[in-house]
Every structure is written in structure tokens, then in C-alpha cells.
Amino acid sequence: MPDGPLFLERQSYRQRRLMDAVRLLPVLGLLLWMVPLAWPLAQSGGEGAQDPVPMSVALKYLFGVWGALVLTSWLLWRRTATVAAPADPADPHASD
Amino acid sequence: MVALNQLVLVCLAYVVFLFGVAFLAERAALRGRGGALLRSPIVYTLSLSIYCTAWTFYGAVGYAARSGLEYLTIYLGPSLVMIGWWWGLRRLVRIGRSQRVTSIADLISSRYGKSNVLAIAVTLMAVIGVTPYIALQLQSVVLSLSIFAAPEMGADQSESGFSAAKAAFWVAAGLAVFTVLFGTRNLNVNERHHGVVIAVAVEAVVKLVALLAVGIFVVWGLAGGMGQTLARIDAAEIGAWDVQGSRWVALTMLSAAAFLCLPRMFQVMVVENDDERHLQIASWAFPAYLMLMSLFVVPIAVVGLDVLPAGSNPDLFVLSLPLSQNQNGLAMLSFLGGFSSATSMVIVATLALSTMVSNHIVMPVWLAVRQGGATQSGDVRSVVIRARRLSILFIISLGFFYYRASGGSGALAAIGTISFGGVAQFLPALMGGIFWRGATRLGALCGLGTGFALWFFTMLLPSFGVDAALSKEVFEQGLMGLSWLRPHALFGIEGLDPTVHAVVWSLALNTLVFLFVSIFTFPDPIERLQGAQFVNVLEHGAxxxxxxxxxxxxxxxxxxxxxxxxxxxxxxxxxxxxxxxxxxxxxxxxxxxxxxxxxxxxxxxxxxxxxxxxxxxxxxxxxxSVQDLLAVADESAQMLEYSSQLELKSRELSETAAQLRAANEKLTQLSLQKDAFLSQISHELRTPMTSIRSFSEILRDAGAMEEADKTRYASIIHSETIRLTRLLDDLLDLSVLENGQVSLHLGQEPLYSVLDRALTTSLAGAERAMQVEITPGAENVVLNTDLDRLVQVFINLISNAQKYCHADIPKLIITPQITERGLSIDFVDNGEGIATDEHAVIFEKFYRVTGAQGEGAGLGLAICQEIMARLGGQIAYLKGRSGAAFRVSLPNAALDDSPRAKATAAS
Structure with a gap:
């Protein structure tokens, strides 16, 4: 970045890393929610086939991830609300 | 049991309540009050909940009862999109706000050079894709009503008066009225429809509360707590993870895409967005809402499967479970929840679609039909609003007729997925448009067309069942007997789940065609400008x-x-x-x-x-536009050409003026010359006349006179007369020559003989002997010209030399030479020559060299010049020689080249 300073103050540095977290959160969510792809299916029975994952475990896992994502997202919002979406100065209608 | 009438009454009361809320919100907004609530992020988040339609409210439980946890994919996709707001939604909302976008069709058309064709295409696709969805909402309301009506129907069918068609009609009519009332109050779609938004938010709360209440009742009231519920779930038919990986991925992606592309979602998320910060709040609040909405779905499904008799419609477990337990209040609340889900979706979807239809189809047609166009008088506002209202009625009736035609068949989830597949086709054009400047209009059109056609063939048509829209042969043999065109096995790839098959093929080919055509086409200037504005929207570029x-x-x-x-x-x-x-x-x-x-x-x-x-x-x-630029370039080229022509003309004009000036000068000079000539000639005539007159008077008056004197006087008179005659002869000769009346008598003779004649004539009887030398060389040339005239010129030159050469031993050297142009003959004597300042005038008439004596009127050289001009040659004075030097030039035409002449000359 030739325009800005090379090193930032601790505060700004922290803010930037938090924005990185905001960007990465959906990727993490996608990865976690695609974990069930690796679970064995109920029909693929046969010798040596693993027992299918019980519904309650699946429910807990998926909703757990969901809750964690919501919580993380909420925490990140509390820390980055002022940085991420500044009032749009280009739009004259923003203030009315 | 709740009586149907009672239910309808409650329902009506609820509707009146909604109307009231909407009305109050509109009034508050009009007075500028309640802004904090109306524009709060909570309302924004809740309005997003129109994603959860009756399909969610009733259908999710049915979906879970049929296919286990697969139903979750429909909510995971949107959650991911919201959590990833930074990537896509932020950009979309910013574009929507900065470009004042009114709908997804408007956004796409605006991005691709404000193309109306594209807007119409997207609008039509959206109407086709969303109509089944609207029908689905009507169907769910009617179904839920029928549940309440069912027990009565058994008792006395005629009295209950329940008719599905009638119910659907009244629901549709009510929705149309609400949408028209609160959706078309103001024309500017960017201004929030406060009434609608508030009503939608209230309905969002009602449906969440209803579903949570039913869920809590089921888990803690029926199943006996969390632990037991989980145990019951594991023991149930759907108690194990049983979702195909391909469906899990495909449906998650499909729902994420549809969440972005559904016209109603675009309406609440982008068009009605008031503040970008709300988006960030919704990024965690909306996933939380979705999570709560889907939390109790599996317990309700499992308990419903357990408790209710086999064969009950799992789509209505949310209603039938409380009813079976005689929880009438809860059932009523649940009904209202479902009703809310259905109505809010229909209202917003209709609003979004009607905006698209009126803006992109009705208005352009109206503008084209009215010849005066935008400049014609009259309030267009009323036309636009009327168009929008008519569009609302049209879309709702389309949904109603679709419902009637399809007979209300099919599971709710299937119809929803099909609708998702249709609108998801907008995704490549939408995302390509906001991230990639190279996306072109033609690319978007081709991509959309391909994707939509594939969706139509592999998803919509097969959904009507075998032998309904597509015959059995088409399913088995492919379209027109082409086996690679089977709706469930395109290009011979079999064994895929039909939904996955349709989604993958349509979106993949859509994207591929979009990218391919975009790369190989060139956008027009407006497209490129719009593309740059859309892609760089976050950079605050002016x-x-x-x-x-x-x-x-x-x-x-x-x-x-x-x-x-x-x-x-x-x-x-x-x-x-x-x-x-x-x-x-x-x-x-x-x-x-x-x-x-x-x-x-x-x-x-x-x-x-x-x-x-x-x-x-x-x-x-x-x-x-390129045409404009070309026109400008053309014009400037024309102007350049024109100005250079002007320049040329003006140069020509100034040249002509200069020539005219020169001519004028010459004329003036000529006039002066003429005056001088007249005075000269009168002088020349007068001198001999005077002596003739005086001597003739003496002869007449003197009585006695010596014979010798008499003879002397008579001879003076005689010589003066001769002089006069010669002068008149010369003048006559000159005037004949000048007027061009002279006729040339051509003859052939060698040069030496011509010179001989001239020398003989001029030197005969000369007082002083002059030496004449002819330089040998070209004297054998045979001339073909008027020889007598030429001799005249030669005589003149020779006698001039004789007269004016004052050397002791006068000598004239004549040098004939063959030049490129013809023949030149130099006459050079050894006299003093002619003074430099007189060179220019010696050929003038009556000019005589200063100090010249003797006879001669000064016409000789003038006559020579005229003769030479007639003969096609010229005579000139040669400067810089020791004596007087004249050059007579004859053109090639005056030389006789014929062999006969040469032979004659040689002999």
C-alpha cells in the first residue's frame, strides 16, 4: 500500500484485523456447514459401514454452528460498527 | 373445535388490525413522526423476514417430515449471504442507493447500458418464476382454512359453505386491495412504503411468535421436555442423517442465490434500505431470526408423525397438532402466523413485480404509443400509478389462476424450489454486473436466456408431472427423440437428483454462456460507463x-x-x-x-x-454514443475540408486580384503608351509635313527661282514624301501584324540562302562597308516558315547594326545554333551596345536609341517582335555582350525535318 502508512497504530491495526474476521466469517460458516457432507448416509449400509449420525447430533451440530456464527457476527458488529459502514457522504439523501 | 366462521372473524379482525397499523404508520411518516421506529434496524431486519413465507411456516415441517434435515439448506444459504454481507450485499445496497434502483430488473438493465430489452426479459422471467410462488401462498392459506372446515364438512357440507376456490378468491382480492392501498401511495419506490413495511414487520413478529409457541407447546407440552424430544427424534423414521451430499450443497447454493435474486427480497433488502448500517445489524439479526424459525421444525415434524393419524398432511402439522390437542387458541395463533407469512410475501412480491411490470413493460409501451412522449402535457404520475395498480391486479390474478389451474396439488416445498431455481438464473448477470466490468449486455441476455430455457425445460415443465406438460416419450427419449435432451438427464448424464441436475446444468451453462459471450462482445459506451460506476461504487468515485x-x-x-x-x-x-x-x-x-x-x-x-x-x-x-462521436468526427472532418477549401478559394481570389492589379497596371501603361504613341506619331508625321508644306509654299509663291533651287526644293519634298510613305507603310505593317490579320506564306529554304538574301538587300548601296561573318554550323538547316517575313527581320537587324555600330571597323557576327527548342540565330556586332536602362524599351514603338541620328521612326524592332511572335518564335536582346546582341529564336515547328527537305538541302 504505497498510499497509507506502512505500520498502523495498535487501535487501527486491531480494527483492520476485525474487518478481516468479518470477511472470513462466511467462509468459516460455509466450511462448517459443509462438514455433514463427510457424514455417512443411512442407506449406504453394508458391511463395515459406519452407523449414520443420529438426528439429534446433527441438529445440535448444525444449530450450534448457527448460534456460534450469530454470536460471533454480533460481537464483531459491536466492535466494528463505526468502521465498517460510515455514513455515505456521497449521497445527499442519507441525512433526510 | 374452532368454528370456521369464528376463524374468519378473527382473521378479518387481524386484517383490520394490519390495515390500521399500516394506516397509522403512513400517517406518522407523513407528519414526520415515529421516524425512529419506522427507520429502525429492527424493522429492516423484520421486513427481511418475508423470506420466510408460508412455505417456511407450513412447508418446512412437511419438508422435514419427508426428507429430514434437508429443509435446513433453505435457511443456511441466506444466513451465509447475510453473514457475508461485506462481500456482496454491501455493494448491492450501495449501488441500489446511489443509482436509485427500483427493482432487480432495473438494476440489471441499468448496469448493462439501461437496456430496456434486458429489463423486459428479467421482468418476464421474474413473473414466470414467482407466479407459482404466489399461487403457493394462496394454496397454503386455503389449505389451512380447509383444516378448520374439515370437521364441519363431515357434518353438514352444504351449510359450512367452504369452497377452496371461493376462499382463494377472497384471499387474493383482499391482498390485492391491501397492496394497491399501501403499495402505490407514493410513486417513488425508493421512498419506503412505511405502511407496508410496518405491516410486514408486525406479521414477521406474529409468525415467529406463532411458530415458537407451537414449538414450545410441542416440546414441553407434548413431548415432555428437551431430552425426551431429542430421544424421540432419534427414534423416529427420520432419526438419522440422511441427506445426499449433492442436494445439500446444491440447495444451499440455490437458496443463497435466490435470496439475492428474488424480486421481493431485493425490494426489502436493497430498494427499501434506508441506511447501510442497518445491513450490518441485519447480518447477525436475520440469521438469528432464521435460526429461531427453523429451530422447532424437526420436533414438530417428529411429534406430528407420532401423534397424528397416518396419512395426515405433514405440511399442516403446525395447525393440526394444536387442533388435535384441542388447543384452539394456539391453533388460532398458528393460523394467523401462517396467514401472516402468506400475506406478507404476496404483498411485497406483488409490489416488486408490479413495479417491474409497470416500469419496464407498461411505461415504455405507453411512451411509445403516445407520440408526443415525455414532452406531452398531462400528469404522467397518474398513468404510472394506474399502471402499477393494474400490474398488481394482474400479478395477483395470475397467481390465482395458476393456483386454480394446478389444482392446488404438489408438496409446498417442491413448488418453492422450482421458483428458487427460476429466479436464481439472475445471479450470474447480477454478480457479473457488480464485480466484473467486462460483463456485456449481450452476454447477460444470452446467459439469462440459456439458464432460463434450461430451467423451464428441466425444472418447471417436468414439475407438472409425466404426460402433463411433457409427454412420457420426452422424459424417456428426449426432446424430438434426441436422447441427450432428456429433461432429467441432459447430455446423457444420468443418475443425478432431478433438482441438483436442473440447478447445476442451468446455472453452470448460464454462467458459461454469460462469460463466453461477454468476453467476445464489445460493450457500447453507456454500458462501459455504467459498468465502471457499478463495479467501482465503493470507491466514492465521482x-x-x-x-x-x-x-x-x-x-x-x-x-x-x-x-x-x-x-x-x-x-x-x-x-x-x-x-x-x-x-x-x-x-x-x-x-x-x-x-x-x-x-x-x-x-x-x-x-x-x-x-x-x-x-x-x-x-x-x-x-x-459511438454514433455521436462518429457524427462529431464527421462534422469536424467536413469543417476542416470546408475551411481548407475556403483557404484555397481565398488564395485563388488573392491571386486573381493580384493578376487583375497587374492587368490594370499594364492597361494603364498601355494607355500611357497609346498616348505617347499618338503624340509620337503626330510628331513623326508633322516633321516631314512641315518641310513639305514650307517648300511647296516657296515653290508656289516665289515667282522667279533658280532652276537648281527648284530642283533642290522639289527633291526635298520628294524625299520627305518617301519618308512619310515609309512611315505609313511601317505603321500599316505594324497594325496588320498586331491585329493578327497577317497571313503567313510558308516556304522551305535553307538558312544560309535566307541570310544571303537579307545580306544582299541590306548591304547593297551601303555607305560604309561592314564585315559580316556567319559562324558555320547550322546554316544548312532548312526552314519551313514565312521566309519573306523572316528576311524582313534579318534585314532590320543587319541594317540596325550597320546604322548604329560606330566601331572603326564594324563587324557583325551571325551565329546560328540548333537548340532543344529549335533554332536560334545571334546577331552580335562590335559596337558600344545599348545602355542597360534602355534594354526594356528598345522593342517599344517609336523608341529610338538616345543619340541616334538619321531616318527611321523607331518602329523596326517593334515590327520584328511582332513578326517573330507570328512565326511562333521570339526576338530578345542579349545582355552582357560586348556589342549590341540580338537573338532570334525559331521553334522546332519552323524547321523542316522531312527527309525530302533534307535531301533537297543536301543536294
Whole structure:
């Protein structure tokens, strides 16, 4: 970045890393929610086939991830609300 | 049991309550109160919940009862999109706000050069894709009503009077009225529909509360707590993870895509967005809402499967479970939840679609039909609003007829997925448009067309069942017997789940065609400008697109915008702009910035393409087009050519003027010469006349006179007469030559013989002997010209030399030479020559060299010059020789080249 300073103050540095977290959160969510792809299916029975994952475990896992994502997202919002979406100065209608 | 009438009454009361809430919200907004609530992020988040339709409310439980946890994919996709707001939604919302976008069709058309074709295509696709969805909502309301009606129908069918068709009709009519009332109050779609939004938010709360209440009742009231519920779930039919990986991925992606592309989601998420910060709040609040909505779905499904008799419709477990337990209040609440889900979806979807239909189909047609276009008088606002209302009625009735035609069959989830698949086809054009500047209109059109056709063939048509829309042969043999065109096994790839198959093929080919065509086509200038603005929207770049507005009259613009924005709004806008420009009056200068701002303002009411068309009608011409540039280039080329022509002409003119001046000078000189000539000639005539007269008087008057004197006087008279005659002869000769009346007598003779004749004549009887030398060389040349005239010239030159050469031993050297142009003969004597200042005038008439004595009127050289001109040659004085030197030149034409002549010359 030739325009800005090379090193930032601790505060700004922290803010930037938090924005990185905001960007990465959906990727993490996608990865976690695609974990069930690796679970064995109920029909693929046969010798040596693993027992299918019980519904309650699946429910807990998926909703757990969901809750964690919501919580993380909420925490990140509390820390980055002022940085991420500044009032749009280009739009004259923003203030009315 | 709840009586149907009671239910209808409660339902009506609820509707009245909603109308009231909407009305109050509109009034509060009008008075500028309640802004904090109306514009709060909570309301924004809740309005997003129209994603959860009756399909969620009833269908999710049915879906879970049939296919286990697969139903979750429909909510995981949107959650991911919301959590990843930073990537896509932020950009989309910013574009929507900065470009004053009114719908997804408007956004896509605006991005690709304000193309109306694209807007119409997207609108039609959206109507086709969403109509089944609207039908689905009607169906769910009717189904839920029928549950309440069912027990009575058994008792007394005629009295209950329940008819599915009638119920669907009244629901549709009610929804239409609500949408027309609160959806078309203001024209500017960017201004929030406060009534609608508040009503939707209230309904969002009602449906969440209803579903949570049913869930809590089921888990803690029926199943006996969390632990037992989980145990019951594991023991149930659907108690194990059983979702195909491909479906899990495909449906998650599909729902994420549909979440972005559904017209109603676009409406609440982008168009009605008031503040970008709300988006960030919704990024965690909306996933939380979705999570709560889907939390109790599996318990309700499992318990429903357990408790209710086999064969009950799992789509209605949410209603039938409380009913079976005689929880009438809960059932009523649940019904209201489902009703809310259905109505809010229909209202917003209809609003979004009607905006698209009226802006992109009705208005352009209306503008085209009305020849006067945007400049015609009359309030366009009423036309737009009427068009929008008619569109609302049209779309709802379309949904109603679809419901009637399909007979209300099919599981709710299947119809929803099909609808998702249809609108998801917008995704490549949408995402490509906001992230990739290389995306072109043709690419978007081709991609959309391909994807939509594939969706139609592999998803929509097969959904009607075998032998309904597509025959059995088509399913088994492929379209037109082509085996690679089977709707469930395109290109011979079999074994895929039909949904996965359709989604993958349609979206993949859609994207591929979009990218391919975009890469190999070239966007026009407006497209490129819009593309740059859309892709770089986050960089706060100043808009670069400009109207050449110098010709646009502010008044015309004012008149037009009054009819669209309304008189007071338009005046306020113009006054504010004038103030911003620092002007005192009402009308701002039509600067490009102002016209552009105005266009955006209008676009918020009637869509970008229509606004652009209207403004361009007044401003006259789009901002930049290749044709314009070419025309400009053409014009300047023409002007350059013209100016160079002018330059040429003016140069010619000045040349002509110079020539005229020269001619004038010459004429003046000639006139002077003529005067001089006249005075000369009268002088020349007078001198001999005077002596003739005086001597003749002496002869007459003197009586006695010596014979010798008599003879002397008579001879003087005689010689003067001769002199006069010669002068007159010369003059006559000259005038004949000058008038060109002379006729040439051509003859052939060698040069030496001509010179011989001249020498013989001129030297005969000379007082002084002059030495004449002819330089040998070309004297054998045979001449073919008027020989007598030439001899005359030679005689003149020789006798001049004889007269004026005052050397002791006068000598004349004659040098004939063959040159390129012909023959030249130099006559050079050894005298003093002629003074330099006299060179120019010696050929003038009557000019005689200063100090010349003897006879001669000074006409000899003038006559020579005339003769030579007649013969095609010339005579000139040669400067810089020791004596007087004349050169006589004859052209090649005067030489006889014929062999006969040569032979003659040789012999």
C-alpha cells in the first residue's frame, strides 16, 4: 500500500484485523456447514459401514454452528460498527 | 373445535388490525413522526423476514417430515449471504442507493447500458418464476382454512359453505386491495412504503411468535421436555442423517442465490434500505431470526408423525397438532402466523413485480404509443400509478389462476424450489454486473436466456408431472427423440437428483454462456460507463457520465418532472438545486450534474431505462454514443475540408486580384503608351509635313527661282514624301501584324540562302562597308516558315547594326545554333551596345536609341517582335555582350525535318 502508512497504530491495526474476521466469517460458516457432507448416509449400509449420525447430533451440530456464527457476527458488529459502514457522504439523501 | 366462521372473524379482525397499523404508520411518516421506529434496524431486519413465507411456516415441517434435515439448506444459504454481507450485499445496497434502483430488473438493465430489452426479459422471467410462488401462498392459506372446515364438512357440507376456490378468491382480492392501498401511495419506490413495511414487520413478529409457541407447546407440552424430544427424534423414521451430499450443497447454493435474486427480497433488502448500517445489524439479526424459525421444525415434524393419524398432511402439522390437542387458541395463533407469512410475501412480491411490470413493460409501451412522449402535457404520475395498480391486479390474478389451474396439488416445498431455481438464473448477470466490468449486455441476455430455457425445460415443465406438460416419450427419449435432451438427464448424464441436475446444468451453462459471450462482445459506451460506476461504487468515485445538457431547457425538464414527481416535490427539488448552484430563482442551470441527478430522481419513480428515455427526449441525445462521436468526427472532418477549401478559394481570389492589379497596371501603361504613341506619331508625321508644306509654299509663291533651287526644293519634298510613305507603310505593317490579320506564306529554304538574301538587300548601296561573318554550323538547316517575313527581320537587324555600330571597323557576327527548342540565330556586332536602362524599351514603338541620328521612326524592332511572335518564335536582346546582341529564336515547328527537305538541302 504505497498510499497509507506502512505500520498502523495498535487501535487501527486491531480494527483492520476485525474487518478481516468479518470477511472470513462466511467462509468459516460455509466450511462448517459443509462438514455433514463427510457424514455417512443411512442407506449406504453394508458391511463395515459406519452407523449414520443420529438426528439429534446433527441438529445440535448444525444449530450450534448457527448460534456460534450469530454470536460471533454480533460481537464483531459491536466492535466494528463505526468502521465498517460510515455514513455515505456521497449521497445527499442519507441525512433526510 | 374452532368454528370456521369464528376463524374468519378473527382473521378479518387481524386484517383490520394490519390495515390500521399500516394506516397509522403512513400517517406518522407523513407528519414526520415515529421516524425512529419506522427507520429502525429492527424493522429492516423484520421486513427481511418475508423470506420466510408460508412455505417456511407450513412447508418446512412437511419438508422435514419427508426428507429430514434437508429443509435446513433453505435457511443456511441466506444466513451465509447475510453473514457475508461485506462481500456482496454491501455493494448491492450501495449501488441500489446511489443509482436509485427500483427493482432487480432495473438494476440489471441499468448496469448493462439501461437496456430496456434486458429489463423486459428479467421482468418476464421474474413473473414466470414467482407466479407459482404466489399461487403457493394462496394454496397454503386455503389449505389451512380447509383444516378448520374439515370437521364441519363431515357434518353438514352444504351449510359450512367452504369452497377452496371461493376462499382463494377472497384471499387474493383482499391482498390485492391491501397492496394497491399501501403499495402505490407514493410513486417513488425508493421512498419506503412505511405502511407496508410496518405491516410486514408486525406479521414477521406474529409468525415467529406463532411458530415458537407451537414449538414450545410441542416440546414441553407434548413431548415432555428437551431430552425426551431429542430421544424421540432419534427414534423416529427420520432419526438419522440422511441427506445426499449433492442436494445439500446444491440447495444451499440455490437458496443463497435466490435470496439475492428474488424480486421481493431485493425490494426489502436493497430498494427499501434506508441506511447501510442497518445491513450490518441485519447480518447477525436475520440469521438469528432464521435460526429461531427453523429451530422447532424437526420436533414438530417428529411429534406430528407420532401423534397424528397416518396419512395426515405433514405440511399442516403446525395447525393440526394444536387442533388435535384441542388447543384452539394456539391453533388460532398458528393460523394467523401462517396467514401472516402468506400475506406478507404476496404483498411485497406483488409490489416488486408490479413495479417491474409497470416500469419496464407498461411505461415504455405507453411512451411509445403516445407520440408526443415525455414532452406531452398531462400528469404522467397518474398513468404510472394506474399502471402499477393494474400490474398488481394482474400479478395477483395470475397467481390465482395458476393456483386454480394446478389444482392446488404438489408438496409446498417442491413448488418453492422450482421458483428458487427460476429466479436464481439472475445471479450470474447480477454478480457479473457488480464485480466484473467486462460483463456485456449481450452476454447477460444470452446467459439469462440459456439458464432460463434450461430451467423451464428441466425444472418447471417436468414439475407438472409425466404426460402433463411433457409427454412420457420426452422424459424417456428426449426432446424430438434426441436422447441427450432428456429433461432429467441432459447430455446423457444420468443418475443425478432431478433438482441438483436442473440447478447445476442451468446455472453452470448460464454462467458459461454469460462469460463466453461477454468476453467476445464489445460493450457500447453507456454500458462501459455504467459498468465502471457499478463495479467501482465503493470507491466514492465521482460519476463520470454526463449529459450534454446545454440544450436542455430547464423549463422543459421542470414540466416533465412535475408530472412524474408531483408539482410540489419537483419544485422543491429544482429550488434546492438552484440554491445549490447559487441562483436566486426557481430554475437551476441545466448543468450535466443537475440533469444526471434529476434522471436518478426520476429513475426512482419510473425506472432507469424509462427515466433515461424521457430525459433524453428533452435533453436530446444520450450522453455519449459511438454514433455521436462518429457524427462529431464527421462534422469536424467536413469543417476542416470546408475551411481548407475556403483557404484555397481565398488564395485563388488573392491571386486573381493580384493578376487583375497587374492587368490594370499594364492597361494603364498601355494607355500611357497609346498616348505617347499618338503624340509620337503626330510628331513623326508633322516633321516631314512641315518641310513639305514650307517648300511647296516657296515653290508656289516665289515667282522667279533658280532652276537648281527648284530642283533642290522639289527633291526635298520628294524625299520627305518617301519618308512619310515609309512611315505609313511601317505603321500599316505594324497594325496588320498586331491585329493578327497577317497571313503567313510558308516556304522551305535553307538558312544560309535566307541570310544571303537579307545580306544582299541590306548591304547593297551601303555607305560604309561592314564585315559580316556567319559562324558555320547550322546554316544548312532548312526552314519551313514565312521566309519573306523572316528576311524582313534579318534585314532590320543587319541594317540596325550597320546604322548604329560606330566601331572603326564594324563587324557583325551571325551565329546560328540548333537548340532543344529549335533554332536560334545571334546577331552580335562590335559596337558600344545599348545602355542597360534602355534594354526594356528598345522593342517599344517609336523608341529610338538616345543619340541616334538619321531616318527611321523607331518602329523596326517593334515590327520584328511582332513578326517573330507570328512565326511562333521570339526576338530578345542579349545582355552582357560586348556589342549590341540580338537573338532570334525559331521553334522546332519552323524547321523542316522531312527527309525530302533534307535531301533537297543536301543536294
Amino acid at each position: 460519476p463520470t457520465r454526463g449529459w450534454t445538457a446545454s440544450v436542455a431547457g430547464s423549463e422543459d425538464l421542470m414540466i416533465m418532472s412535475q408530472r412524474i414527481l408531483g408539482a410540489s416535490e419537483a419544485q422543491a427539488f429544482f429550488r434546492a438545486e438552484a440554491k445549490a448552484q447559487g441562483l436566486a430563482g426557481h430554475l437551476p442551470e441545466p448543468t450535466p450534474t443537475f440533469v444526471q441527478g434529476l434522471e436518478r430522481e426520476l429513475a426512482a419513480s419510473v425506472g432507469a431505462a424509462t427515466a433515461h428515455a424521457m430525459v433524453s427526449q428533452i435533453v436530446g441525445g444520450t450522453s455519449v
